[in-house]
Amino acid sequence: MGKRNQERRRAKKKQRDARQRARAEQEGAFDAASGFGGCDCGDPFCGVGGGASVPRPRGPRTVADLLDEAMDEVCAIPPADTARREAALGRAAALFTKAGMGRAVLAAGSEVLHAVWHRGWQPADMVRAARRELKARHGRLAADLIAAEQRAYPTPSTGLDGRWAAQLATLSAEVWWGDDDAYLAGAAAREKCQPTVLGRAWVELLDLLSGLPEIPQLMPPPCEAGSGTAPGGSGVEAPVLAKVRGLLAKAESTEFPEEAEALTAKAQQLMAQHSINAALLDAEQDTRQVPGGVRVGVDTPYEEPKVHLLQAVAEANRCRTVWSRNLGFSTVVGFASDARAVELLYTSLLVQAQSALHAAGSRTYRDGASRTRSYRQSFLTAYATRIAQRLSRATEQATKAAGEDHGPGLLPVLASRAEAVDDQVDEWFAELSYNRSQTHARDREGWAHGTVAANRAQLHGQADALR
Structure with a gap:
């Protein structure tokens, strides 16, 4: 690399560092507990810093509350502490025999997934990570979660990036179940396993997604569809x-x-x-x-x-x-x-x-x-x-x-x-x-x-x- 080229790179790095410091001051402190960055999409369920927080209602604990508490416990245990982690996974998996857990896990997963998109991940990346780090079953559950979460976003004809839509089609990320309350029963039948086994897989998947690192944003996430053209062009193939x-x-x-x-x-x-x-x-x-x-x-x-x-x-x-x-x-x-x-x-x-x-x-x-x-x-x-x-x-x-x-x-x-x-x-x-x-x-x-x-x-x- 030539000397002039090195000087140009150093100058550009100084400019990038200054821009990053300015953005950090505007967006506030990074949320270390969740690992989420800032988001200005306005979605109240975003949980990525920019959306408004949704207070948990007072009263008896719901299955959603129980799931949140169980996930907090699992995520707080280091992977090296295998005994405590296995016990926490078992307690979380046992919750999946309760009524209403299908709707609760899809809702909780959608919140996590929304944050994952803002950390630069795409549908194909996320499913690949689930299969690579866990098992093929987790990849299928990840595709189900993507399908459930995408229902809140525009269709390709109304603004969803064509490249994003193409990945959904390749992954066959479609809502194949009826009511969300019936999802777990259908998924357990498809996977040929007991609800607790499926529940453990779901908890492992959500734990993995919560810890995915930030990577470059190569295309706009679905909540920002239609907000502008990202580098790299549209999804229309030449x-x-x-x-x-x-x-x-x-x-x-x-x-x-x-x-x-x-x-x-x-x-x-x-x-x-x-x-x-x-x-x-x-x-x-x-x-x-x-x-x-x-x-x-x-x-x-x-x-x-x-x-x-x-x-x-x-x-x-x-x-x-x-x-x-x-x-x-x-x-x-x-x-x-x-x-x-x-x-x-x-x-x-x-x-x-x-x-x-x-x-x-x-x-x-x-x-x-x-x-x-x-x-x-x-x-x-x-x-x-x-x-x-x-x-x-x-x-x-x-x-x-x-x-x-x-x-x-x-x-x-x-x-x-x-x-x-x-x-x-x-x-x-x-x-x-x-x-x-x-x-x-x-x-x-x-x-x-x-x-x-x-x-x-x-x-x-x-x-x-x-x-």
Whole structure:
């Protein structure tokens, strides 16, 4: 990084710190008990600092009161204190045999979820966290909770962000039950478990959600739908991305490597050309679009080679990635269509790699011990390395060809967009640390097969295709 660039970054960091201090003074002290930030949405049930507090009515304790007290007890016990925590979870789970608990838990969960959205989380992120940290059952309950909470917000036709609505559709977050009082019985039947077992899962889920950290806000939460366009654009997919999606779907489904190669090459060609055309159009119209972000799940096992594959695709498409290892995702930062194209291409490449791994089967040493894990780790590492080389070369060729068509004015435009992406990363990830992690590839056969798979998946003849 050049000296002038470092000075510019330091100056921008000082400005961000000053803005953050000013916001903190305006919003008041952070509520350490709940971990919620400020919210100006006006929802009285928000519980995020900006909404008005709702006093608890006097009189006999309701099931909602009992649930609140039980959750307070569970959340106050450190995870390391397993004995006390197990006892508290058992007492909370026993409450789920009481009448009216279905409505109470959905209402309590909606309040927690409303705060989670204001800490930057999205529906897909939240369900992923529930499945990753707990179990698949918790992920299904999380989808139920999202469906119940979304009833209070606008429909897509009246202002809900299209990207948010698309996540709801992907998660099948729909109200499948009738009256909320009947929810627990229906959920217990679906999960094939007793009410107390379901109750424990619910308490574990609410405890998890209450402790989720604050992350960058990539799109407006549903209570702010219609308040303005967030960075990254709307949920309307550009026509070129629809074509890319179709090409990659065919590449994944074909049994012929040469056909998959040609289809993927054409998809990368369209993405590269669209990115350059969009940059030139923005410069010509002086629209000054702001980069946005997309979160991409990075699941176990073999996270590091998967992250390197995603990084390779992102860099080839003028984006940057930040891996949140403990949260199970990477954030792709870039202009709207570029970031979505990265997500599409990465997903397709990973599907192709996993298909090749499945076809390769397991591996053993001569003594019969398994070396499947070492083989697959090496395979994916080689795959990501080779893809990075080929995509980098393809991007250079595309830029050179476009420069010949558009003249010397192209490079300053692309440099300006790259700087905007860097600035957005600095703003969202002020405490970002850079660590060149080393991936392990100890299996010679896995490395060789991964390289071959990458060659088949990507970009033969790309230079000719781009011209």
